[in-house]
Amino acid sequence: MDKWEYTAQMAWQAILSRVQTMKSEGKTLQQIADIIGVKNRSLIGEWLNGNREAANAPFSNLMSYLERLGLDYQDFFPARAPxxxxxxxxxxTEKVQGKNLQELSVYDVAGAGPAIDITELTPLFSVYAPPSYLRQADFAILVDGHSMEPLIPHRSVVGVKKDAPFLANELYAARIPYEGMVIKRVGVDRQKNEFVFKSENPNKESYPDFRLGIAEAEQIIVGRVVWVMWGY
Structure with missing residues (x-):
């Protein structure tokens, strides 16, 4: 996937996410079509059913959809040096540059669905990083959300190490059944025998902490977050 295909795919993911949200809020297909500027409401239905992707639409259409949804198209263009x-x-912080960069698969596993192993998923795209970073991570995850800001910016990529020894208060990726993938700082409440999943965002009303029993939590933790990349 080249950088322009990647830009189109990222734009499409953002568009689809907004469309799904509007549908879950009760908007009709016609209302969604009117907001986005699509003439045929059945096209929205095909997007939602996974039968068609806006990523295949003309690039100018994608940019128009983003604008109508209040998204900044510049956020989806590749930066010169991640x-x-x-x-x-x-x-x-280091610049990702040089001749010895190596490739690592990135997975977009946010969204509803049962808890599944990362190896069952198809990579969304790839990023390139220095070997010293790639040796630490088995795969990477696209972060979609603001719960870990300012430490992990929205739409950054994090490297994840599977089967890493658990260290209290470190960052972990966890797959919450029927909710999706989350990145959280995981603490331990030994008195209650629980893991405490914490957001970095200080707005606790919007991003509250949550708890799970240690035995339950161990089943959903995917791996430890070891690095973060942005501006890719």
């Missing part, structure tokens, strides 16, 4: 850093304290 940045990457480890999630450990005081880790420096």
């Amino acid at each position: 940045e990457i850093r480890r999630v450990s304290s005081h880790a420096p």
